[in-house]
Amino acid sequence: GAGVSQSPSNKVTEKGKDVELRCDPISGHTALYWYRQSLGQGLEFLIYFQGNSAPDKSGLPSDRFSAERTGGSVSTLTIQRTQQEDSAVYLCASSNYRVSNYGYTFGSGTRLTVV
Amino acid sequence: DQQVKQNSPSLSVQEGRISILNCDYTNSMFDYFLWYKKYPAEGPTFLISISSIKDKNEDGRFTVFLNKSAKHLSLHIVPSQPGDSAVYFCAATYGSSNTGKLIFGQGTTLQVKP
Numbered sequence: 500g501a502g503v504s505q506s507p508s509n510k511v512t513e514k515g516k517d518v519e520l521r522c523d524p525i526s527g528h529t530a531l532y533w534y535r536q537s538l539g540q541g542l543e544f545l546i547y548f549q550g551n552s553a554p555d556k557s558g559l560p561s562d563r564f565s566a567e568r569t570g571g572s573v574s575t576l577t578i579q580r581t582q583q584e585d586s587a588v589y590l591c592a593s594s595n596y597r598v599s600n601y602g603y604t605f606g607s608g609t610r611l612t613v614v
Numbered sequence: 615d616q617q618v619k620q621n622s623p624s625l626s627v628q629e630g631r632i633s634i635l636n637c638d639y640t641n642s643m644f645d646y647f648l649w650y651k652k653y654p655a656e657g658p659t660f661l662i663s664i665s666s667i668k669d670k671n672e673d674g675r676f677t678v679f680l681n682k683s684a685k686h687l688s689l690h691i692v693p694s695q696p697g698d699s700a701v702y703f704c705a706a707t708y709g710s711s712n713t714g715k716l717i718f719g720q721g722t723t724l725q726v727k728p
Contacts, residue, residue: 503657530714532714532715532716534718539720540720541618541620541703541718541719541720541721542658542703542705542716542718543718544715544716544717544718547713547714547715549713554713555713555715590657590658592657594714601660601663602648602650602660602663602705602716603660603714603716604657604660605657605658605659606657607655607656607657608657
């Protein structure tokens with residue numbers, strides 16, 4: 500597609516439920532990143548994929564968080580047993596360039612609210 | 615441990631004047647710095663970057679200055695326009711990094727008044 504697509508755009512879930520967030524990167528982009536932005540905070544790195552592999556998972560806040568990428572394309576971020584502190588905007592980005600020069604292309608994000 | 619800090623949560627300037635957004639970092643290993651702009655309900659968009667071997671990079675109305683000794687960078691917007699009203703994030707990375715992971719600041723909300 501023309502840009503990075505994320506779905507759903509908004510998700511309200513009850514505490515303790517599992518949620519899945521989807522990211523469709525720009526076609527051909529090999530690098531994919533997940534970030535989250537909590538209220539009043541900056542963008543917090545979660546995980547990086549190169550192809551289907553995740554060489555850097557250092558930002559995942561707990562073992563309730565997991566992510567996968569298939570076919571070098573679509574990625575899914577799963578949060579199990581959601582907690583209220585998981586409420587945030589979850590952003591996905593992709594890149595096929597030298598990131599330091601050109602940065603990533605971000606999607607519009609999924610706003611997750613845990614009630 | 616906040617490695618990239620934007621200490622001003624907000625800034626308000628008059629249309630046509632200069633906007634200066636500041637960013638400080640603590641890790642001397644960072645060698646590339648980027649600025650992103652974010653409108654409400656949209657993802658951040660890349661604005662401009664600078665390598666640590668430079669002290670200035672210009673792109674139209676946007677100029678980024680880097681002071682390595684002070685571990686400080688700033689984004690200048692001249693002249694400011696109402697459409698520039700957005701949240702601005704600075705970010706840093708290691709150019710030699712295999713991951714391209716960016717470390718972001720907390721953001722500064724810029725309001726340009728007509």
